[in-house]
Amino acid sequence: MVKFNALLSRIVSLVTWSSMLIMVVVLYVLVRLVVARQRYSISLLKALGYSDRQVSRLYLDNYLWLVVGAMTVSIPVSLAIMSQVWRLMIVHLPLGIPFFVTLRDVAVMAGLALGAYAVVRLATSHDTRSVPVTEVLKFRE
Incomplete structure (x- = not known):
């Protein structure tokens, strides 16, 4: 069992870090796209007297709810899928290794x-x- 866990630990860490990298890149591109498309609105808000902090909160902090919503859906779904994959992975082993994820593991994922x-x-x-x-004046001419 120790040998099996040692072999799988590299794969699990590779999948974990690569999925985190993909999430960061996709979220970064998504937010940059929204900011680029909303340059006129951001400039208008600044012209109306909103501070950079308020504009940033308005346009960037909403993605926190997107990440939280994605976590609440993806963590239980991925655990359900992984439990089935785990059964397929150990079906030919002569010993039973249960699939379990602790609350600490879920907290680490979150x-x-x-x-x-x-x-x-x-x-x-x-x-x-x-x-x-x-920027707002460019479109007014």
């Missing part, structure tokens, strides 16, 4: 997802701050 969101939030906060107030 923490990694929220950490990935925090990294993306920090990386894209510069995009909303870099929109000039004069």
